[in-house]
Structures are given as C-alpha cells and as structure tokens.
Amino acid sequence: MVSNSSRATPKILVDADSCPVKDIIIKAAGDTGTPVVLVASISHLISCDNEDVQVITVDNVPQAADMAVINHTDAGDIVVTGDYGLASLALARGAIPVSSRGFVFTSDNIDRLLLQRHIDVKIRRGGGRTKGPKALTEADRQSFERVLRKLVKQQARNNLDILQGDNPPEG
Template identity: 45%
Template sequence: MMKIYVDADACPVKDIIISEGTKADIPVILVTSFSHFSTAEQPSGVETIYVDSGADAADYRIMKLAKTGDIIITQDYGLASLGLAKGCTVLHHTGYTYTNENIDQLLQTRYLSAMARKGGKRTKGPKPFTAEDKEKFRGLFKSTILS
C-alpha cells in the first residue's frame, strides 16, 4: 500500500496533504523533530514520527521507512535525490515534481550557492511562499495520489 511521507518541520502544505491523503485513504506519515512536538490530535490515518533535531534526522528516518511507489514531500534536494533513487514520487511544496531529469541541476545550483556563501557572497533565499504556490501544490498532489 502506498504511503505519503512528509518532511514536516517546515512544510507549509501539511493541511492539504492530510486533507487530501486521508480522503483518498492513503496513510500520511509526518516526520518532524522533537523541537516541533505537539499534542494536537491528528485525524485517523495520520501518524507523526518524532526524530532528534539533528540536521538530517528526518531525512534518514524517511529513507529508512519509504518504499518504491511511496510519495515524499520535501523541500530538501538531498532527500529528494535519495527518494528518486528508491523509486518514490517526490514533490516540492511549491507544486513541482522532482525528477531524474531536474535533480542534478537542483543539486548543482545548491552546491554553487553554498560555495558562494562560503566565499563570503550573499545569495538569494527562497521566494516567499504564496497562495498560488499552495494551489499549484494542491492540484499536483491531488493528481499524483489519484493516478
């Protein structure tokens, strides 16, 4: 059975994932650090897994649990690359799908930005998350889980 894994610490579309995932009767697993601990009740079909606050703890746990055919939602290019290699569908919260065709360019851009910052240059951060991004994600996510 397909599952949906969410790199949940900074994910701005958890509400969409939970709503649409539970409607489609697909288990949703939110992986988040203990620093985001919540006692909020989750709907049936939604599980929260807490991990240490280490840099890649959520990524490691998701990769340990995810199987071929599962869906991963993340903004982390490294996790996206690992998920693709495992045969998962990997989505970004702004509404695009990571693919074997675009992941190398994304990783290269991330690397070059990191090198520029290391050299003292300033680089642009991500654009602000918009309502259009949210709706683009909703459309992509719904078509992904229905296909």
C-alpha cells in the same frame, strides 16, 4: 520474491519540520484514504488528531528527519520535501518527491538542482549572498494541491493495476 498482493498502498511521507502545506496533505490524503507519515524533529513537535496520520518524532540532530523519511520510503510513495538531497534519495528508492509548491523532482532535474545548491553553498562560504526562496503564495498552495491529488490518484491506480495483475511480473 514478494507477491504483488503484499504490496502496501502507496503513502505520503512528509519532511514536516518546515512543511507549510501539511493541512493540504492531510485533507487530500483523507479524501482518498492514503496513509500519511509526518516526520519532524523534537524541536518542531507536531501533533495530529487524525488516526490515519502517523507522526514520527526524531532527535534534533542534522539529517535525522531526512533519514527517518527515507527509511520509511518504499517505491511508489510520494515524498513531500523542499530538500534536494532528500528528493534525490527518494528518487533512488523509486518514490516521487514533490516540493510544497507542487514541483515534481525527477531524474531529469535533480542533478541540476543539486549542482546549484552546491554552487550556492560555495558562494555563501566565500562571503557572498544568494537568494532564498520566495514566500509561499496561495497560487503555490493551489498548485501543490493539484499536483498532489494527481499523484495520489496516479499511484493508487498503479497499485490497483498491480494488485489485479494487469502488469505481468518482470523476469
């Protein structure tokens, strides 16, 4: 059994290949001292001068970034992604996945989203067309920042409660 005192501080993991809100994540994390891990493929080479931000570069093969994100994900972490499959895996790990628009993926909505993705793929394979995502607006960016700061604060408070022993151990 792992002791409560060895539990790591929740971190923010980012599927960074196409993440349009990395700047918001880094600023919000810096304001709260939350560690950030940016994961991107070699074709989306990312550099960051912030020493509190870890950058992981993976091969340019399908799902490599997703697998690196999930392999570094612990319960209580925040995972920023627009990928429903990665969001589903993050939920299974006990993490909180959130989109760059501030939409929080939950066990109540992920099955419907995965089903819709499957239907859309079938339509496109059959020669049909489906709508893509709308352009990210300033309102979307503000919504994301609001949600992210709330989640970071909530996770930090949960971690502090565990470290102080306010939650009795299960079993």
